Amino acid sequence: MQDLTQHDPQHRIRGAWRRTAAGAGLLSPTGAVASTIFAEMTALAARTGALNLGQGFPDEDGPAEVLAAAQEAIAHGVNQYPPGRGIQTLRQAIAAHQHRFYGLSLDPERDVVVTAGATEALAAALLAFVDGPDDEVVMFEPHYDSYAACVALSGARLVTVPLRRPGFQPDLDELAAAVTDRTRVILVNNPHNPTGAVLSREVLGRVVALAHRHDAVVVTDEVYEHLSFVPHVPVATLPGAWERTVTISSAGKTFSTTGWKIGWASGPADLVTAVLTVKQFLSYSNGAPFQPAIAVGLDLPDAYFTGIAATMRAKAQLLGAGLRAAGYEVFAPQGTYFTVADAAALGVQDADEFCRALPEASGVVAIPLTAFATGANRAAYATLVRFAACKRVDVLEEAVARLSAG
Numbered sequence: 001m002q003d004l005t006q007h008d009p010q011h012r013i014r015g016a017w018r019r020t021a022a023g024a025g026l027l028s029p030t031g032a033v034a035s036t037i038f039a040e041m042t043a044l045a046a047r048t049g050a051l052n053l054g055q056g057f058p059d060e061d062g063p064a065e066v067l068a069a070a071q072e073a074i075a076h077g078v079n080q081y082p083p084g085r086g087i088q089t090l091r092q093a094i095a096a097h098q099h100r101f102y103g104l105s106l107d108p109e110r111d112v113v114v115t116a117g118a119t120e121a122l123a124a125a126l127l128a129f130v131d132g133p134d135d136e137v138v139m140f141e142p143h144y145d146s147y148a149a150c151v152a153l154s155g156a157r158l159v160t161v162p163l164r165r166p167g168f169q170p171d172l173d174e175l176a177a178a179v180t181d182r183t184r185v186i187l188v189n190n191p192h193n194p195t196g197a198v199l200s201r202e203v204l205g206r207v208v209a210l211a212h213r214h215d216a217v218v219v220t221d222e223v224y225e226h227l228s229f230v231p232h233v234p235v236a237t238l239p240g241a242w243e244r245t246v247t248i249s250s251a252g253k254t255f256s257t258t259g260w261k262i263g264w265a266s267g268p269a270d271l272v273t274a275v276l277t278v279k280q281f282l283s284y285s286n287g288a289p290f291q292p293a294i295a296v297g298l299d300l301p302d303a304y305f306t307g308i309a310a311t312m313r314a315k316a317q318l319l320g321a322g323l324r325a326a327g328y329e330v331f332a333p334q335g336t337y338f339t340v341a342d343a344a345a346l347g348v349q350d351a352d353e354f355c356r357a358l359p360e361a362s363g364v365v366a367i368p369l370t371a372f373a374t375g376a377n378r379a380a381y382a383t384l385v386r387f388a389a390c391k392r393v394d395v396l397e398e399a400v401a402r403l404s405a406g
Contacts, residue, residue: 125185140188141372208239245271246265261286262294319339
């Protein structure tokens with residue numbers, strides 16, 4: 001009997017999607033759509049009543065004036081599609097922010113695009129700059145889970161460079177070896193999720209030099225820029241970097257509005273236009289009443305931005321001290337929501353297995369660092385666990401008490 005599926009274009013499309021999705025870790029072994037580690041562990045927290053130090057979302061609202069601005073926008077009819085590039089007020093605020101904090105001069109009409117969170121900006125950038133399977137994307141590992149999925153969906157080959165403890169910095173020779181003439185994008189996340197590290201100026205400078213040498217674009221995810229405990233250095237400010245760098249950030253982390261999904265990409269007009277060209281066929285536009293609210297947020301006084309960094313640092317220190325008291329080796333973060341700890345001293349050999357048992361054993365949820373590693377480097381992170389400090393102080397105090405008791 002003739003196999004009609006070979007002439008069925010829908011079958012071929014489904015097959016291509018399944019191969020891409022499987023390669024990106026988007027399918028379970030049974031072929032079902034796989035849950036992310038964040039969804040799985042958050043569901044486990046809900047089922048067990050455990051304190052959720054796994055998924056990185058705050059349990060406190062952002063600044064009152066930002067929330068009020070969104071409510072006012074809704075009440076005054078800002079509820080329909082905003083322009084695809086983003087409302088002018090927000091684009092102007094983003095340009096002003098980049099100049100105020102980093103001395104970068106952006107044209108808000110050409111050098112900025114507003115996106116549905118940083119994740120859409122990342123996806124649009126990779127789809128814009130990658131042509132297919134002959135291209136490569138270089139990134140550091142461990143990495144936020146959507147990075148590998150977006151690379152797979154772009155059709156490119158993923159090349160990872162490991163970050164090594166205790167400081168979670170890359171070996172510069174390994175970085176140089178990873179970047180070749182096939183590299184189209186070097187993806188940098190700084191401050192870094194999941195490790196809490198801040199990449200050194202030397203590392204960032206080498207990224208720029210390699211991008212020039214091999215004609216690559218640097219895509220940099222800087223969503224934790226205002227939650228850095230040391231001065232933040234945007235890649236775009238380094239010598240020779242501007243003309244080939246797309247900078248991505250978002251409002252979620254800075255203003256504790258992760259559910260609003262307001263992000264942006266900025267950089268040279270030709271690169272931003274390429275991102276916009278893809279973005280318009282993803283979400284087209286989003287978050288109409290939230291965009292003017294985030295413009296209000298970006299105009300808040302300096303004290304707000306220094307204050308949130310100081311507050312997060314104090315929470316990270318509280319969490320770190322509690323983890324040490326509970327027997328973990330702690331790698332003190334330089335920024336972000338996150339603290340990485342080694343559970344090996346507790347007799348742990350497999351952090352994945354450990355984290356799935358922790359909610360029942362101690363009433364706390366955390367994430368194994370292996371969830372952020374896709375290649376041969378996973379073994380180096382086998383006993384490492386990521387905890388999120390972006391919770392109320394009383395929640396953190398209760399969590400470390402439970403871990404010490406458990």
